[in-house]
Amino acid sequence: MILNKTKSSILEPRITLVGAGPGDPDLISLKGVKALNTADVVLYDALVNGALLNHAPEHAIKIFVGRADDESFSQDAVNKLMIDYALNFGHVVRLKSGDPFVFARGFEEVDFAESYSIQTEIIPGISSAIGVPGLHKIPMTYGNLSESFWVLSGTNAKGEVSPDLVGAAKSNATVVVLMGIEHIREIAAIFIEEGKDRLPVAVIENGSSKEENIIVGVVDTIAELIEDHKISSPALLVFGNVVSVHPAFARIRDFYATMAEA
Numbered sequence: 001m002i003l004n005k006t007k008s009s010i011l012e013p014r015i016t017l018v019g020a021g022p023g024d025p026d027l028i029s030l031k032g033v034k035a036l037n038t039a040d041v042v043l044y045d046a047l048v049n050g051a052l053l054n055h056a057p058e059h060a061i062k063i064f065v066g067r068a069d070d071e072s073f074s075q076d077a078v079n080k081l082m083i084d085y086a087l088n089f090g091h092v093v094r095l096k097s098g099d100p101f102v103f104a105r106g107f108e109e110v111d112f113a114e115s116y117s118i119q120t121e122i123i124p125g126i127s128s129a130i131g132v133p134g135l136h137k138i139p140m141t142y143g144n145l146s147e148s149f150w151v152l153s154g155t156n157a158k159g160e161v162s163p164d165l166v167g168a169a170k171s172n173a174t175v176v177v178l179m180g181i182e183h184i185r186e187i188a189a190i191f192i193e194e195g196k197d198r199l200p201v202a203v204i205e206n207g208s209s210k211e212e213n214i215i216v217g218v219v220d221t222i223a224e225l226i227e228d229h230k231i232s233s234p235a236l237l238v239f240g241n242v243v244s245v246h247p248a249f250a251r252i253r254d255f256y257a258t259m260a261e262a
Contacts, residue, residue, distance in 0.1 A: 019125015
């Protein structure tokens with residue numbers, strides 16, 4: 001395919017990685033919006049809210065590049081698209097859900113672009129790992145409930161449950177697991193092995209979007225709750241005592257108190 005070149009694009013090819021936030025289009029930063037305002041091309045992921053494309057100029061080319069787990073849009077293919085469009089059109093905005101540097105392969109894209117001596121800029125976004133629980137008033141740290149937090153991918157590069165979860169489950173920290181819902185039984189078993197069968201858990205599907213769902217439970221029954229409510233990806237898991245401050249958890253606490261008294 002032959003791309004039409006413009007004088008401005010020849011003079012200044014550049015790539016800006018923009019974090020779109022977790023889903024609600026209002027959660028993108030003002031700097032991210034300004035970058036979109038000046039885009040000649042926008043490459044965007046499946047989880048990016050389509051309303052954000054309205055911030056790009058009418059003439060800008062909008063290219064859908066799928067999901068990270070979609071083999072039709074490999075990382076290598078996306079990298080090459082960024083370079084081709086930057087060299088031929090000018091300013092490419094690489095719009096990624098959440099934050100570009102949190103399980104989003106943002107650094108790989110920056111590194112590839114800079115290997116071609118193309119100017120790059122990173123505009124952070126609100127990561128779903130922190131922002132989505134916060135929208136539901138679930139803090140990462142709070143008093144004596146948690147003094148730190150972990151953010152992990154549910155699986156490693158081989159598609160296996162991440163061994164880092166073992167260390168996380170041993171801690172008293174809040175543990176946020178992204179891309180792990182398909183392995184919830186294996187992940188829950190890791191916490192149960194540490195005697196945390198009644199540790200509070202929140203599961204948030206499609207965080208901050210109109211299709212958002214949240215369920216709250218405890219480790220030993222969370223897999224059944226997910227199945228009963230038909231929760232699916234994209235969803236994140238929050239393990240930790242901080243989940244107990246969510247209003248819905250009061251009913252669970254009362255249930256176990258009643259069981260103990262019986």
